[in-house]
Amino acid sequence: MDRPKPNARKRLLANKLRRLREDAGLTQVEAGEPMRFNKNKMSRIELGHLPDYNGFLALLDRYGVIVSDYEEWVSQYDRAWEKGWWHAYGIDGRGYVSLEADADEVRTYQLGLIPGLLQTEAWMRAAFAGARDPLTGRRLENAVAVRLRRQTRLTDDPPLQLHAIIDESALRRPDLLPDEQCAQLEHIIDCAELPNVTVQVVPIYHGLHPGRDGSFTVLSYPRLAEPDIAYLEHGFGSLQFEKAKDVNAARLVFRHLADLAYDEPDSIRLIRQVIAET
Known part of the structure; x- marks a missing residue:
């Protein structure tokens, strides 16, 4: 069964982790070895399937990020797991x-x-109604509200x-x-x-x-x-x-x-x- 594609924030953070690893001069195997993350797991992490919190901190330490800089990284980690306002729609x-x-x-x-x-809202409604899969009812109202x-x-x-x-x-x-x-x-x-x-x-x-x-x-x-x-x-x-x-x-x-x-x-x-x- 295919894993669901990570959201945009997770992928953005994963790209930063990949660049940290490359800046540290480590291969995926070398980077994951202390945490017993194999190459497949490291590859998934760098595609946006982020590890748990402790694993994330361990990667920061492995890549040489100093503790005083952790706060910003942890903030990005928490943000990556948050549901955006659009989920309500x-x-x-x-x-x-x-x-x-x-x-x-x-x-x-x-x-x-x-x-x-x-x-304009009138244009939105015309566009949504004329789509290949026309929106009606609650789906239409949610789509308009999001836009x-x-x-x-x-x-x-x-x-x-x-x-x-x-x-x-x-x-x-x-x-x-x-x-x-x-x-x-x-x-x-x-x-x-x-x-x-x-x-x-x-x-x-x-x-x-x-x-x-x-x-x-x-x-x-x-x-x-x-x-x-x-x-x-x-x-x-x-x-x-x-x-x-x-x-x-x-x-x-x-x-x-x-x-x-x-x-x-x-x-x-x-x-x-x-x-x-x-």
Whole structure:
């Protein structure tokens, strides 16, 4: 039976443990020997299946972490085992919400949808109702509540840094009433006025470009001193990329799309034009 995938916080802490071991010049076998952790157990630990508390402290000691620095490590360990606020809405800690909750910066490109952090409630409800697995009842209400709570990060202290690139086709969706469509576009303009939010639009006339392959997001964690993660959601699930070469590829595509897109003032002018045409 396969073990469930560890949540994002456990994986982030596991990556730090791996780097501690590498900095100490130890192999997995050498690192685990004093605790009688075999190579398989060490491998699982570094994938996010963290040991018990005493085993965790033993690893810190093995890697040369001084006792006066334990407090921060123990705080991260406790945090990794906590259930995030999203659990109350029936969402586990292994998906996008938990990744975003710990991020300081989000760079997202959306092909056919307005980014969730910029959606009005009416847009959310239309998007959830039109999904491959439409949400109704309590599931729908929970999904809306989670997305609305995520949006508070844009005005929290410290605020989440958001750079959103939107394909023009997402601005011209016929599945909302005209008033709702205009309200959504006005909401994007309002969000773009926040100092931590950048909005760009890729105009339709560019035709084929790398963004036509689909939407993706790059999440950054400078406060946690953790490497970026790339996230890709598709019609049948999602993928998370943590290897440097994959994340670098996502960053390169994002930069290319930012160069293709209108700058923010021209993007806002285009959005106002779409409002006038609606």
